[in-house]
Amino acid sequence: MVAAPSGDRAHPRPRPCGQMRTSRTSARDALRRVPDGARIVSGGACATPLTLLRELGTVARERPGMQLRSGLQLGGYPFLDAVAEGALGYATWHVRGELRDLLASGAADLVPVRASEVPALVAAWRPDVALVRVSSPDRHGYVSLGPSVAYTPTAVRAARLVIAEVDEALPRTWGGSMVHVSDIDVLVDAEDPTPEYRAGTPDETSARIAAFVLDLLPRDPVLQMGIGGVPEALTIALRDADIGTARFVGMATDWMVDLFEAGVLDRRAVVPDPAILAADALGTRKLLDFCDDNPAVGLYPSAISHDAAGLGDLERFVSINSAVEVDLRGQVNGEMARGRQLSGVGGALDYAESAYRSPGGLRITVLPSTTRSGASRIVPALDTGAVTTVPRSLADVVVTEHGVARLRGLTVRERKEALVAIAHPDHRDELAAA
16 A cells, blocks of 8 residues: 555564663653753654643643644643643644634644644654653563654654653554654653543434445545544444445544454555554554554554555545535635634645545545534635635535535536535525525
8 A cells, every 4th residue: 555664664673772771760850851942742642641741731830931732632631721821832733622712812823734744844843852652662672652653753753852651551553653762761651541532423414424425435445534423424334335345544443443353444454555554543442452563554654644645546545524614616624613723734635635646536525514503514605714625626526414516527607506406405595696
C-alpha cells in the first residue's frame, strides 16, 4: 500500500547499551528541567501523556510564558485552567468541545494546517520540549509510541529535551512507532491509565446514510473514513456486505477489529503494506490490544498516512468524511458553524486529493440533511464566517439520508438541482428559489 520510509521499521537493529543516557524521575522533577518560555509539543490521542500534562498545568502557573502545541488530546485537557488564566499559551490543529469556548475567546489558538503537513510544521517550530507517552523498553532498549504516531516521532527528533511517561499497558505497534530510550532524556511513570476513545452508537439517520454509501463502494476498496456516526455505521454494515476484501487508511477504530476477525480485511496484508495504515489507533482497550505487536496494523506519521501522492496511486481509494454543511455549488465546510470553530482542518482535503488521483477513486461527503434544530445543512452559499474545507473543484459525491448527489462533471445549475433533491423536503422549495 504505502511503503515505510527508510529507518521506520517495526523492530530496528539494537543499539549498543553504551548509548543509554536516560534518567528516571517524577513528573514534577522532570518538568523542572523545562526552560522558561519553552516551546512544548505534546503527544495525543490514545497516547496523550496525561500525567505530564497535569503537572504542566501546575508548573505553568508558577512559571508563566510557556507555549504548548498538540493535536487531539484524550482523557481530558488537564492544563486548560492554566490556559484560561493566561499562564500557558496553547495552540492546536485539532478542536474538541472542551476547546471551543477558549478558541472563541482568544485564550487558545488554532493552527489551520492539513494533517499531512503537521510533522513538517512541528519540525519547523523547533520545539524545546517533547512530552510523549511510551511503552516500557524492550530488552534492546526500544520503546513504542504506541497508538499515535501522527507527529510524535518528529517531535522526539526535533526537541532538545524529550520527556516520556512510561505506560506498561501501551501497545507496541508496528510501522514508524519505535524510539530508542537513548533518544529520551527523562522517563516518568504514568499515573493515569491509557486514554481511550469510545465511539457513540450510530442513530437511524446515520444508518440510512451509511446504506446509501454502501451501495456506492467498489469491490476490494481502500477505505478512509473520518470520525462520526456515519463512518461508524458504515463500518458496522461492512461486516455483512459483499465487497471482497478491504483495506483501511487514516485511522484505526474498534469496529475494524470485528471486520478483521470476520475476514473483511485482507489478513495477508502486513507492514509495510498493512491491512490498516493509520496515524492513530483511536478506540478502546479492544483496539489497543488488537494493535499490540500486530503487523496487520501499521502506525505511521501523517506525512505518510495522509500523503496524497502515495495514496493516489492506489486503485479504488474511497474517502468518506462528514461535513457541517455543503452549499449548492458543492463547496464543503467541515470546520465552522455560526462563526465558531467546531473542528480543525484535519485530513479531509488530503484524502479528497488522494481519491481524486486514484484510479476508480471516490470522494464522498456525508451529512444529515438538517441540524438538530431543523435548519438545512444543504445551504445556498457558505456564509462569510464559514471555511471551505474542500473546494467545489474536488466535489464528487454528497450523501444525506434522502439520497445521493453525484456532482462530478455537473454544471453549477445541475449541481444545485442534484443537491436540492437530497435536502430535507421541508427546505427544498426555499433552496430551489435561492
